[in-house]
Amino acid sequence: MDQLDQRQVSCPYCGMAVSVLLEPMAEGQDMIQDCGVCCRPIRLITEYEPQFATQTLRALRDDE
Ligand SMILES: [Zn+2]
Numbered sequence: 001m002d003q004l005d006q007r008q009v010s011c012p013y014c015g016m017a018v019s020v021l022l023e024p025m026a027e028g029q030d031m032i033q034d035c036g037v038c039c040r041p042i043r044l045i046t047e048y049e050p051q052f053a054t055q056t057l058r059a060l061r062d063d064e
Helices: none
Strands: 005-010 017-022 029-034 041-049 054-061
Touching (some): 005 054, 017 029
Antiparallel strands (some): 005 017, 029 041, 041 054
């Protein structure tokens, strides 16, 4: 029931794919995860979409 949802996003700095673990069914989340390649902080914003029972995930730079 408590399985994490693994997603991949492109790092907004270096463009490499980064794995992200999302907590399922959480409300919108706003968190920072360092890129494993370039080590810069990626701002991750999720929004839960009930009609699809899924979360959308956006990766933004933290310096804008
Ligand atoms: Zn990166």
